Amino acid sequence: MEVRVQPVQLLDAQGNLRSHPDYPLDVTPELCRTLYRHMKLARRLDEEALALQRQGELGLWLQSSGQEAAQVGSISALRPTDYVFPSYREHAAAMVRGITPTELLVQWRGNQHSGWSAKRYNFHICTLVLAAQLPHAVGYAMGAQRDGTDEVVTAYFGDGASSEGDASEAFNWAATTAAPVLFFCQNNQWAISTPTHRQMRTPLHQRAAGFGLASHLVDGNDVLAVHAVTQHAAETVRSGGGPAFIEAMTYRIAGHSTSDDPGRYRSAGEVEDWKSRDPLHRLELLLDARGWMDADFRDSLDRECAALAAETRRSCLELQTPDMTRWFDHVVAEPGPHLHQQRDRYQELLSSFLD
Template identity: 60%
Template sequence: MTTISRQPFQLVAPDGAVVADDDDHPIDPDAARNYYRAMTLARAVDDEATFLQRRGELGLWLRSLGQEAAQIGSISALRASDYVFPSYREHAAALARGLSPGQILAQWRGVAHSGWNPADHNFHIYTLVLAAQLLHATGYAMGIQRDRAADVVLAYFGDGASSEGDAAEAFNIAAVNAAPVLFFCQNNAWAISTPNDKQFASPVHVRAQAYGLWSAAVDGNDVFAVRAVTERALRHIRSGGGPALVEALTYRRAGHSTADDPSRYRPDGEVSEQASRDPIDRVEALLRQRDWADETFFVTAAADARNAAASTREQCLALPEPSLAAYFDHVLADADPDVLRERAQSLRRHPVAVS
C-alpha cells in the first residue's frame, strides 16, 4: 500500500505555470489543446442545461461547473473497454465517452429512466442514491476479475458520499477481494450545505488506506495532474495490486442542484476565490504563455462551444414525450395482472395520451 502524498499532487499552477514535470505524462501542446476543447464544450453544455432548467424545460439539473478538469483528466486515462459508474454530475465525463447532450438530459426532462444504453459506451446510468454506485462498481469489478479480463472499473463519487455506509462497505469488499476498481472522489468541498470539516476529520484518501486501498490526493483543477495520478492508479490496479482511490480536490462553484441556494450557507468571497482556480482558465493561461495556441484557436473553440449550447437546446426540445402506456411497460419484467389492469384503466381515463 502506497500513497503519493498527503498534499495534492500538482503539475500546473492556477496561473498556468508548470510547477513540476511528469515523465509518464508530459505536458505537451496537443494534450493542452484537447483538454481545453473538451472542458470548454462540457461547460457550454452544462451552462445551457442550467438555462433550460430555469425555463422549465428540465425538472432539475446538477451542475459540473468547476469540476471539468477532474472529470476530463480521469476519463481520458481510461481504455474504451473500461467501465464507468458515475454519480449524477459527471456530464463532462459522459460527453467524453460519446454520449450526446440529449441522452444526458432525457432523465432530467423526465422522459426516460436513462437516456442511453450503458453497454453502448461502457458508461452506466446516473445514480442519484448517494454511494450506491460504489457497491455496484465493486460487484461489477469482481465479475471482471472472475472473467479474467484486463479491464478496470472507475466509480465517481463525491465527498458527501464518502460518509455513507455504502462507501465503507464498497472499499472494504473491494480491498478484501483485490477487485480491479478505481474509486474516484471529486471532493468539491460541500455535501449540499455541509462543509468538509463538518463531515470528517481525516481526508478521504487517508481513510482509504485503512481499508487497504492504494490512494492519492491530486489538485482536481489541474487536468494534467489528474490524468497523471489516474494513470498511476490504473497501473497499480492492472498490475494486480488491488483497488485504488484518488481524491481530486476541487470546488463546486454552483449550488448542489438548481433547487439549492448556496448563498445561504457559504460566503461570496469563498466562491470568488475558488473561481480564480478555474480549470479552464488554467489551461488557457498555459496555452498562451507557451504560445501553443493562437487567437484563431480560441475563437474557434468559443464558436464550437456556442454550437454545442445550441445543439443541447435543440436536442432537449426534440426529446419525444413518452406515451402514458409506456409508463406501465417496464414496472415489472413479466406482465402482472394488477399492472395490466391499472394500465387499461388509465388509458380509458386518458385516451389522448395514447401514442
C-alpha cells in the same frame, strides 16, 4: 493522528508548470489542447442546460462547473474499454466518452431513466442514490477479475457519498478481494449544505488507505495533475496492484442542484476564492504562455461551443413526451388482471385532463 499532505499539482493557479517525481507526464501541445477543448465544451453544455432548466424545459440539472478538470483529466487517462460508474454530476466525463447532449438531457427532462446504452459507451447510467454505484462497481470489477481481463473499473462519487455505509462496504470489499477498481472522489467541499469539516475528522484519502486502498491526493482543478495521477493509479490497478483511491480537491461553483440556494450556507468570498483557481483559466494561461493556442484554435473552439449549445437546445425541445401507459407493460413478464385494471384507470385519469 492526522498527517497533512499536499495535493499533487503540476499546474498552479497562475499557469506555472512543474514536474512531479512520482507522477511524470509528457505535457504536449496536443494533450493540453485536447483537455482544454473537452473542458470548454463541458462548461458550455452546463450553461445551456442551466438556461433550459430555468425556462422550464428540464425538471432538474446538477451543474459540473468548476469540476471539469477532475472529470476530464481522469476519464481521458482511462482506456475506452474501462467501465465507468458515475453518480449524477459527471456530464464532462460522459461527453469525453462520446455521450451526446440529447442522451444526457433525456433523464433530466423526465422522459426516461437514461438516454444512453451503458454497454455502447462502457459508461453506466446515472446513479442518484448516494454511493449506491460503489458496491456495483466493485461487483463489476470482481467479474472482470474472474474473466481475466485487464479492465479497470472506475467509480465516481462525491465527498458526501463517502459518508454513506455503501462507501465503506465497497472500499473494504474491494481491498479484501483485490478487485481492479479505481475509486475517484471529487471532493467539492460541500455535501449540499454540509461542509467537509463537519462530515469527517480525517481526510478521505487517509480513510481509504485505512481500508487498504492505494490512495492519492490531487489538486482537482489541475487537469494535468489529475491526468497524471489517474494514469499512474489506473496502470497500477491494471497490472494487478489492487484497488486504488483518488481524492481530487475541487469545488462546486454552483449549487448542489438547480433546486439549491448555496448563498444560504456559504460566503461569496469563498466562492470567489475558488473561482480564482478555475481549471479552464489556469490551462489557458499555460496555452498562451507556450504559444500553443492561436486565434484559429480559439475561433474554431468558440464555433464548436456555439454549435453544441444550439444542438443541446434543439435536441431538448424536440424530445417527445413519452406514453406513460407503456410502463405498465414492463412491470412483469406476464401482466395479470390487476395490472390491466390499474393501466385502464390511469388512462381514464389522463383522458380527464384538458390538452
